Amino acid sequence: MNLLLLEEADFIAADRVVLRDRRLTHMQEVHRVAVGDSLRVGRIGGLMGSARVLRLETGEAELQISLEQAPPAKLPLTLVLALPRPKMLRRVFQTVATMGVPRLVLVNSYRVEKSFWQTPFLEPEAIREQLILGLEQARDSVLPDVVIEKRFKPFVEDRLPALCTGTLGLVGHPGQYPPCPRDVDRPVTLAIGPEGGWIPYEIDLLGKAGLQPVQLGERILRVETAVTALLARLF
Amino acid sequence: MNLLLLEEADFIAADRVVLRDRRLTHMQEVHRVAVGDSLRVGRIGGLMGSARVLRLETGEAELQISLEQAPPAKLPLTLVLALPRPKMLRRVFQTVATMGVPRLVLVNSYRVEKSFWQTPFLEPEAIREQLILGLEQARDSVLPDVVIEKRFKPFVEDRLPALCTGTLGLVGHPGQYPPCPRDVDRPVTLAIGPEGGWIPYEIDLLGKAGLQPVQLGERILRVETAVTALLARLF
Numbered sequence: 001m002n003l004l005l006l007e008e009a010d011f012i013a014a015d016r017v018v019l020r021d022r023r024l025t026h027m028q029e030v031h032r033v034a035v036g037d038s039l040r041v042g043r044i045g046g047l048m049g050s051a052r053v054l055r056l057e058t059g060e061a062e063l064q065i066s067l068e069q070a071p072p073a074k075l076p077l078t079l080v081l082a083l084p085r086p087k088m089l090r091r092v093f094q095t096v097a098t099m100g101v102p103r104l105v106l107v108n109s110y111r112v113e114k115s116f117w118q119t120p121f122l123e124p125e126a127i128r129e130q131l132i133l134g135l136e137q138a139r140d141s142v143l144p145d146v147v148i149e150k151r152f153k154p155f156v157e158d159r160l161p162a163l164c165t166g167t168l169g170l171v172g173h174p175g176q177y178p179p180c181p182r183d184v185d186r187p188v189t190l191a192i193g194p195e196g197g198w199i200p201y202e203i204d205l206l207g208k209a210g211l212q213p214v215q216l217g218e219r220i221l222r223v224e225t226a227v228t229a230l231l232a233r234l235f
Numbered sequence: 236m237n238l239l240l241l242e243e244a245d246f247i248a249a250d251r252v253v254l255r256d257r258r259l260t261h262m263q264e265v266h267r268v269a270v271g272d273s274l275r276v277g278r279i280g281g282l283m284g285s286a287r288v289l290r291l292e293t294g295e296a297e298l299q300i301s302l303e304q305a306p307p308a309k310l311p312l313t314l315v316l317a318l319p320r321p322k323m324l325r326r327v328f329q330t331v332a333t334m335g336v337p338r339l340v341l342v343n344s345y346r347v348e349k350s351f352w353q354t355p356f357l358e359p360e361a362i363r364e365q366l367i368l369g370l371e372q373a374r375d376s377v378l379p380d381v382v383i384e385k386r387f388k389p390f391v392e393d394r395l396p397a398l399c400t401g402t403l404g405l406v407g408h409p410g411q412y413p414p415c416p417r418d419v420d421r422p423v424t425l426a427i428g429p430e431g432g433w434i435p436y437e438i439d440l441l442g443k444a445g446l447q448p449v450q451l452g453e454r455i456l457r458v459e460t461a462v463t464a465l466l467a468r469l470f
Contacts, residue, residue, distance in 0.1 A: 002455045072453045138454040219373040220237045232464035
């Protein structure tokens, strides 16, 4: 945790918060703070800054907050991801938040196992929990938007073309395609497939919506690694 | 598992192997192979190719092997990594093998907790197990070398300068440094610090050995994410 994120409900005054949950435990056990110490904090959806510990007890801490710093810029990106397996999904939410992706669309694909859609990790509270871990890591206070699209074709035909307008549309896909471009100077819409990749029909449909295949070499990367590698190349 | 890796001990003839362990389970439960099916295989430290299932029983499978394909090229890189915490270490071994790093040096640093050096994940067999998972993911058959350097100063002063000769020497480090270069055309020696970063004394010593700090922006990345992001930028 490189940044302590504050919820609206934590505030007892404009510049005071009281913490009682895992953040208190973390402050005490990892940061080992004492009264008077300073911490980096951010208000979820708002500014970042510092907090001074006013009071520290077994069950709660009171902090005085001063927020004046803008959060870091997000990437100019919409990331479209075939739903990963549940264990990977949790880490992908963290990675996406850490890397500064502002909008994530989770979409179905032929090679996504149906059971993946049943995971409790897709509940809004579970998604938010992982995104916050990612923001705490990166020192960012703004949650990415996560959109869930359980049907591939209506999403790609009806909604993706509008999302894609005015952006560089790319699909990360192994094969005989141009290499992923580097250091692009405009917004990107990037789709990344499931384990085993998109099927040709899906690549066709993504192409009609404006997304062209690019590759990262012959090595097959896990989804989480592919997300990081493609974003580090593009921006 | 995108590639089934074969050990010397699996061979019962020049072109025949018998499998009995997790690879057999994986073939049966994930790939659901039948007699006559083909699989991608690689010989550890050797060529890659295909295998045909000759015999399949509850406890063992016999495969006929044909190996003629060279493994993918490695990156022209030595990666020096402050020892990550044990849970992260396992994933880092996989990532390093997947990304094609040929040589990894795990080194001590002021901010590496002493207890991390006690982890069973540093046993040679445990390292090999994770590297193989990473190679299976990427479709590569050549294990990276892993070197363990428990003392920072003797390594950086006495051995790093020679490793670094003729390469571009870089340290990934957040701060007011030049951005990490892109698409470099020569071998690289790259050092990545622990959670919390290198201390100034370490940055100084790495600099004297020929490694100059570069940064990836203001977001703080987990070690595994930083490794992937820096390699995707550099190569």
